[in-house]
Amino acid sequence: MSFTTFKNLKIGRKHRERGQLKEREHLGLLEKKQDYKKRAKHYHKINDILNNLKQKARLKNDDEFYFKMQRAKIIDGKHVEQNQEDENEDFDKNEFKSLVKAKNMNLIKVQKHKDMKQIQKLQAQLHNLEGPKMNQQKYFVDSKEEFDNFQIEKDNQILNQPENLVFIFKKIFIQLFIFQQRNRRNHYKEKLKNLIKNLKKYKRIMKKWKKHILNWIIKKICQQYLSIYLKYKNQQKKEKRRIRKYKNGEVAKFFRERKR
Numbered sequence: 498m499s500f501t502t503f504k505n506l507k508i509g510r511k512h513r514e515r516g517q518l519k520e521r522e523h524l525g526l527l528e529k530k531q532d533y534k535k536r537a538k539h540y541h542k543i544n545d546i547l548n549n550l551k552q553k554a555r556l557k558n559d560d561e562f563y564f565k566m567q568r569a570k571i572i573d574g575k576h577v578e579q580n581q582e583d584e585n586e587d588f589d590k591n592e593f594k595s596l597v598k599a600k601n602m603n604l605i606k607v608q609k610h611k612d613m614k615q616i617q618k619l620q621a622q623l624h625n626l627e628g629p630k631m632n633q634q635k636y637f638v639d640s641k642e643e644f645d646n647f648q649i650e651k652d653n654q655i656l657n658q659p660e661n662l663v664f665i666f667k668k669i670f671i672q673l674f675i676f677q678q679r680n681r682r683n684h685y686k687e688k689l690k691n692l693i694k695n696l697k698k699y700k701r702i703m704k705k706w707k708k709h710i711l712n713w714i715i716k717k718i719c720q721q722y723l724s725i726y727l728k729y730k731n732q733q734k735k736e737k738r739r740i741r742k743y744k745n746g747e748v749a750k751f752f753r754e755r756k757r
Contacts, residue, residue, distance in 0.1 A: 514529065515527065565578070
């Protein structure tokens with residue numbers, strides 16, 4: 498065993514706190530710093546609460562209105578809120594169901610209106626691609642026989658030029674892109690039209706059929722629409738998360754530190 502470890506093992510003297518003087522024993526135990534801290538924190542906490550309440554009372558506007566005021570009533574000089582059970586007494590289930598059905602119809606119409614606007618924007622961007630082009634390319638031939646037998650599509654010398662290859666690939670890509678977009682638009686339009694037609698039919702048959710069967714059918718139709726709507730929402734959320742990661746991630750921190 499080394500000397501340092503032996504030295505540390507040595508028992509030291511006990512450090513005792515100073516007690517209250519005999520002359521002041523009637524005042525109780527001597528207050529230490531720990532006791533003072535607790536007392537001071539409690540005192541300042543109460544003062545802060547009182548000051549905030551006083552400030553709110555000074556800045557209060559008598560003409561203010563909150564929707565919570567409609568529920569509250571003054572009973573014996575105190576504000577008492579109404580319970581939800583009292584509100585549910587006037588609740589009508591049939592009115593609520595009719596409101597929900599109308600809301601579903603409005604959601605479908607709003608989504609259709611948004612999609613039609615997006616389609617119009619795409620059409621405005623692609624209106625010049627299918628039309629005739631202003632620039633023309635001229636090819637010179639030595640004789641009439643070559644002119645009669647000349648075909649651009651079969652001439653390898655012209656097709657193998659890098660400028661013409663780029664032009665051909667662009668043309669093919671644009672045609673494919675337009676074709677895919679048209680198919681998607683038509684498919685999506687048909688889906689929305691069918692959903693609206695089905696909802697209108699079920700509203701007409703509402704008097705004949707029972708309520709529980711009709712509700713089951715409407716739920717199925719709403720689920721079909723919600724699956725389309727939620728996919729669109731999830732894509733937007735993913736894009737927002739990516740932007741947040743880019744703004745607040747490690748890359749942004751690196752560039753901030755670099756600027757400093």
